[in-house]
Amino acid sequence: MNYNVVFQTTHIGTALSKTKTFSSLKTLFLLLLTLLYLNAGAAAINQLVTLSEKNTSIEKVLIKIKKQTGYSFLYDKELLKNARLVTINVSKVPLDEVMKKCFADQNFTYEILDKAILIKPTAQPKKSASVQQSSSQAVTITGKVTDSRGGTLVGVSVLLKGSTQGTATDANGRYTLTIPADGILSFSYIGFATQELATNGRSTLDVTLLEETKSLNTVVVVGYGSQQKRDITGSVGQVKAADIKDQAVTGFDQALVGKISGVQVLQPNGAPGSAMAIRVRGLSSISAGNDPLYVIDGVPLSNNSDFSTAIVSNPLNTINPTDIESIEVLKDASAAAIYGSRGSNGVVLITTKRGSGGKAKFTYDGYAGVQQVVKKLDLLNAYQFAELTVEGINNAYADAVPGANLDLSLNSSRPVSYRVPARYFPYLAGEKGLTDTDWQDAIFRTASMQNHTISVNGGTENIKYYISGNYLDQNGIIIGSGFKRYSGRVNLDGQSGKFRFGVNFTPSYTINNLVKTETRYTEGSIVSAALSIGPVFKVYNDDGSYNFDATPGEGTKTWNINPVAMALLTKDKLTQSRILTNGYVEYSFLKNLTYKFSLGVDQNNYREDFYRPSNLPQMSGFGAGGVGSPSVPVGTSESRAIINWVAENTLNYIGSFGNHNVSGLLGYTTQKERIDGNFLRAENYPTDIIQTLNGGQITQGYSSLSKWSLISYLARLQYNYQHKYLLSATIRSDGSSRFGKNNKYGYFPSVSAGWIVSDENFLKDSRTLSLLKLKASYGLTGNFQIPNYASYGLLGNANYVSGGTITNGLSPTTVDNPSLRWEKTAMFDMGIEAGFFGDKLQLQADYYNSNTYDMLLNVSVPLSSGFATQLKNIGKVNNRGFEFSANYRHNIGKWQFSVNGNIATNKNKVVELGPAGEPIYTNGASGSIEYVTMIGKPIGSYYGRVKDGIIMSQAELSTIPVTNSSKPGDFKFRDINGDNKIDDKDRTIIGDYFPDYTYGLTLNARYSSFDMSLTIQGSQGFEIVNLQRRYIYNFQGNFNSYTGAMDRWRSEENPGNGQVSEVNRVPTGDGGIFSSHHVEDGSYTRFKNITLGYTLPKNVLNVLKINNARLYFSAQNPFTITKYMGYNPEVNNRPGSNLSPGEDYGSYPLAKTYVLGINFSF
Template sequence: MKKRLNGILTLLLVLAVQLTFAQNLQVTGAVTDADGMPLPGVNVIVRGTNTGATTDFDGKYTVNATQGQVLVFSFVGYVTQNVTVGAQSVINVSLTEDAAQLDEVIVLGYSTRGVEEVTGSSVQIGGEDIAEAPMVSVDQALQGKVAGLQVTTSSGTPGSAQDIRIRGQSSLTAGNEPLYVIDGVPVTNSNQAGSANVSSLNPLAAINSQDIASITVLKDASATAAYGARGSNGVIVVTTKRGRSGDTQFNFTSQVGIQNDAYNKRDVLTGAQRLELLGEALVNSYGANGTSGNFGFTPENAIPLAVQFGVLPQGTQNYDGTDYDWSGLIKNEDALLQNYTFSATGGDELSSFYASVGYNKTEATVIGAAFERLNGAFNFSRKMRENMNFSTSLNVSNTIQNPILEQGSFFSNPFITRYLMNPFNNPFDEEGNPRRGGLQFGSLHNTLYVTENNIARNMLTRALSNTRFDWEFFENLTFRNTFSLDWQVTDYKNYQNRYEGDSRFVNGSIAASDNKALNLVYQGGLNYNFKVGQDHNFDVTGLFEYQKNQNQYLFGYGNNFPADGLTNIASASAEFDAFSSFTDWYNVSYLGLLNYNFAGKYVLDATIRREGSSRFGPGNRFGTFGSVGTAWNVHREDFMRGSVFNTLRLRASYGVTGNNAVGLNAYQALLGYGADYSNNGGATPTQFGNADLTWEKGETFDVGFTFGVFENRLTGSFAYYNRRTYDLLQSVPLSRTTGFANQDQNLGEMTNKGIEAELAFDVVRTTDFSWNISGNVATVDNEVTVLAVGADGNDIDPLAGSVYKTTRVGLPAGTWFMRTWAGVDTQTGLPTWFVNGRDGEVTSNYNAAERVEQGVGALPTYSGGLGTRLQFRGFFAEADVYFQGGHKIYEQFAQFYLRTNNFTLGTYNGAAELMDRWQQPGDVTNVPAVNYARNDNFFNTSTRHLYDGDFVRLRNVAVGYNLPSTFAQSIGISGLTLTLRGTNLATWVKDDGLLLDPETQAIGYTTLTTPPVETYTLGINVKF
């Protein structure tokens, strides 16, 4: 008690002294952000008085206060900070960004809106989330971040294009990829690889993720209608970093790590296993009970007798049991990843700049493939006059990718080597060098030699320039001009050596191409925002846009090199070939945008776009598209005061968009001039044409709400959408009397509908400790409702002839359509399928089984992500999970490595799964008996190789530390962050039979490509 009284007396004495000696102070200081950059325009208020100030351009302020009073520092986008005045006369403050407020501004490309002014469905991802992911291409970092956005890795080869779908599939034959808009200007993002057979090259890989300020995904018609036809499949808006006024601040970021395959459980037969199965298969064909006759084969003499009869090559019986691990030899274990960026930003009251230079070098997890990028960015803005603003940006990069033959069953595809190389083959000669001149067993190439002696290179140089000039004629009426140029030059070279591989028998070959793509966009328009009375707020924009796209392609080929070391066409001596082409297209658009709100409560948003495309005939080039959306900010109503809701918004929108992603000149009747008529040039009809060909159209209805409760500790959103696509572009059969097989026509209709939900909860939110959990989920239900009708009165299946899929009314587009697997007959060891394709009677006659719809397609029907982040003072930890499912994927190359006859056991190699084969009556297994000379059709298309595609992937885990600013400043820097990050660390699949990576292309086939990668990186960020 005595101690407590002494403490109280001491406290009262201190307070008395403070009150007695309290005095008026002229407090000065500077306000900066977390990076140490001055913040001009910060409000500094002395709480309880009218005294206040605003920081100047250098972030400095002066205010009169007395000891004990509280200074309140507030600035849009930053957390308000309260500081009690003591005896000091200088108070410096650092404000931290308020993530909740930063989300209040949505970049829509043509415009920027406050979140409460947006009526469409859009999600914005901050640049810090993009920069932290150690991905070569910025679009990879979006996986699991946005409800309704499905991102799958079509190949793990660095720099490859990604498969991206927003709210499902909207077209049968036209494009389904979203539009990319960089700094407000639409760009093209098509694969720039020099050949369709090698790794794809994504133009977005030319952009350094460290230069990204934000990425916004626009999903519904209200959000995308401004982009017309190009935005029919959704829009991804990329905004690069701009300069910030103040003293020049520098930033250096380093990411170094290693990569390996994320998921691959498909093993192949070892030499010993293959030898065991080979002998068994020979006996089952030529033994006492052989299906091809009794030739005296027994387990003891099967191999030498097969060699004697010429069934097997002579060297088979000389195999010494050495296990040549071809699968391991093609791997590049712990592939190195390096990414470095150095940037600077600063400016004065009139100008600001941002400049950066970056370098990335990423090895693939397979030998022969690598990626290297050198890039530079410069953004500059200048207030030329009080009513004139100028800005320009330039992003230039040089990207070199060493592609590999993938996607197909090419003999030099290293993944063909992994799964089909005969393990009896010794890859090395007597001197330990990779063997050349053909391997002893089979026809596959020695990938080790080919990789070392061939040259494969995609080199992309990309220059992306964007210049904008705004002239305010009078208050709030601004004339805006934007000119953008995207110049992409791709140089492709494919030299194949003289001794091993595809060009062994032509003494070496060289193929080279040069592709130049120019995308030029001009936008000019007027923007006027004004108020009528106190509550009526209008923002009106009228815009004209012109887009020109040109592509020039030049190709050359030659073979038969006289000596080693010669790799150019000029040194070849035979089989010369050359080809060149030029293509172009144009878009012209007239755009009107209206945004109105009443007192911030009721919002109306309308868009109309008249767009013309050179892809259609003169009478159908123009289409009119538009949208209307409305929103009600319920939380701004008087009756919501005192409620738990900090935010409650209801919104709805409807709109019509078009799709012009058809082949160039598809509407025209064409002649081809490649004919040779008695050594004279000739022309032949090549396309029937259709002058009535016009836009695919899609109408979308979207409704949803957004909420935030308990001081926005719990926030979320929900949306329902229904998109109907009609006038589908479809290839329709023609009468043979026309001389053509088919014609493109506008026939057909399909729908996509579903829900999207997002939720975030701050479990703990204090000054020193915070814990947040967030998640999103989306569904999509695709259904074809109308198809073109043929002369026989039946619907025309666009996928007729496919052995895998069908497209029919009432089913999802591209529904799996095949025979249904019934298992292995326990008495005979033969594969069986259901006769009626469903159930009941089974047959071992593959052709007697009926093909049926399997009820699902290749695109996931649900997808989403979960994430959590903890932060304690300077320490932080985070984790993200991505999931998708409701679809099936097909293991297409099972047709090669899951054969039970001589294809696998005599020539190539098979999957280790063959060891589970049937051997005697009563065996229960999913693999038939091996039989050297019998074709049991086990490998052919059926649900045996069709798997549930559901999977969950631990996408991202990171731990790190932010050095406190006081310690950082003591060593001469303004900030230091260390981060240890892992990506794709674990994968769970629903179907145990799915042994290859579940991330597939949108078409749904597992392919022989580089799988997604598991990455571990150490990141260092220094600010000074």
């Protein structure tokens, strides 16, 4: 006896048809279990209902019950077609009793499942005539239904179009159905787009369903809970794991690039394991941190940036991206205020994968490939370098000795400092086969990369688990560098009666082999050395030893150490062991109340061991000593032991009163952290054989201890009327050990409102508009990222004389400020969300305006106090901007595609600065002032002279403002203040690091078993301080140069392109002074990822005895379109300094990565 029924889910006037056919009680039981899973989270069965209806259709009554209870109704439209009209008048009556009254004398009955109500006929309906008529021509068809990732779909409705005949897929996603040979099958499943396919007499038909485009019921994780997307009144961006799968990234943050409007994700450093810089709606602080708060599975992480290397400031470094299910970014104050004092820079919520129950499912996901530097800079070859070096020496000689004879045959009679080294003469003569070293090729390599993850997912009705293990091995594109990660994860969730409980356990161990880049080392960077050293020098001597050749006194010096030797001889290893654990217990009691206690512990142990051997010469600096001073072997060992724990108690309420729906949250949390540090330095190593500290003599050592604590109270109230008028209010109180005793507590409220306009009577029947929501919010958040003891007067070591003896002691080093309080950000946000054509097209736009006030600044104090400055709350910064995103999905025949795009603007402006409003001037890596922070301008604007070309002739020199040493061929500067001379008073703002707008675009397409994805992102309208131009564009003969130097000014008759100055061993005309010559447009468009995939067909899977498998090729950073001359337009050598951003000197370049991967499950 067959049981045939069509299920329909009704939600706010929108129907999604779902058909199931059952041939046995076993299949029926399977479907019921599926429905229980799909409708998780509905209201309790004893909910009360209020109805007053007279002669109303049963469907309208069901809609009203749905709005009050949250239950979904599953039924056959045809079944209700001839239903009797309902007349009922009840008030606060249990749901079951209301259902009995509504279904009295009807030809159907109902069954209340756990979270849905199934309406079924009282008698089995007959087969349709069309099916009976065609049965003589019937064929039996079988197949399997999977999702876009190859996962099995259980309980999919498979219906013969135009009839009620159908079936549902079994536990393996398979179905069997007898239908007419020319029949059309409709495949439908809750949450997925329905597909109709002609069978054409086939006996086998496999189908892949795509996720439903309709997004109203999407669940979004917010602070301390989750919400339906349509009910959110704040600004929250979401990225799911499926959106970024198969990208060759070592951290989940790298895959966020270009995905969320208003969230700028920069990769300033390409070193393996290095941190991304995430900026949510601009830069809000001058002296405090600007990183968002990271929360993993409810545990707020600490961002420890006090270690000697910025590598460890990345809290996602130890997290396997494959374990992450979704990531949400809370952008506005109403969303982030629930985190109070840590919400000003946004909040990043990371949710890891959970067990789904059922039979154990094993999954492997891995890839292997190669990496190469994204590009090489176009530098002079050895012959060009020799030409410019000799020309520079000659020009300097001519300036120093007017009328000097520049004939090189008289070279030996010149002063030593103006002699041309003998090594250059063969190059000038054009001899072949001379040394022509490409130092970029010498330090860069094609590096291997592999990543492997094995996971198992399953469980019982009461216990569910997700367990995984990961191994990552990434060699760096610079020789000597690399990163390895070993990590695991165990996520367990259980339920027993009214109790729910769970635990997450995540151990990890990483090894990072570091090399000298940026400004981590005083003796220079491997990259800057490779760009600077002349190509006339060899990497190795004839005997195989490293070449450290430099000839002081011959008129040229490299002032750099062999970068290959620096990379391979120096040992610098950073290791990190981490255990991130958290557990929770929930208990549901009374009516609609749930208490939850959670405890999280984050244990981190860092250790960095460094050794500089005896065979690596020192760079004694810019002087006659040059390179080659004897080396002093040095070993250091630095460690940090960090333990951070957080305990949270929350009470949640969810209830409905007629058309009024209310939810509330109360919470009390505490968090503490302790950091123990140790440092040791050893020298006087007799040999390089023993490189640990016991091989030398300890010359320095110290230990440190630092603590902080936070205690918080929080509350949130959410209300809606008919799910159409939305209101939310939040408040959090934080007490912190970091702030002064007069301001230990801060209060952070927010309020937001929304209106679902599309649910109004005048729009709800629109066939085009599926969603129209207006929203607005205002709230207050704080910034917690300051030193632990900033409000205290600190003591430091000091010696004093007592009785003629020098005695150790302590003295104050900073003045206390007991009134030090939080930096606070007040943000207003308003936005609109719209959906069209069943949400196939979704649009969202937001405008925000935020003001950060009580900014922390060091303010001058009277010298009579004994101190120069004191940290005070003085200053204000404004950020405002627009955000826009659009998503479109559509199917055309066998083609399935989606397009997601976003664009955002941000304008940063300093509003207040201290009592006098005086600008803050900041030095750059050049040692001179390069930055200014002043009222009305962005933080850390570039500050220098404006280059206005080249002084082309003596005639021009006599008619323009110049410096005291200017001559033809030198830089020409703009006279900003009009005093007819060029000096420091002509400095002005010449750029900034804040883009006019950022954007991202993601394309996804699928045809049959093939799929493709493309991600493009970029930034426009910002500048970079390219300090490499200062050194490798200075034409002094001691550094190599860009090939643009060949267009230099040589004489009035041969002026070059009018932008490149004369080559001169002794620079004149202030060419080395910081100016717009060193500032470049950083605008770029980057093809971030291209992925091509192929899902194996069923017959191959059967042979392999696996459920699904997919092969893919992925390219990361394959192309970048930019005018910037450096390696990476996202560069920022000083990510921790807000006052001096956007500087590029010796940075580790990005890699372009190509991998082949496979994922399969069984």
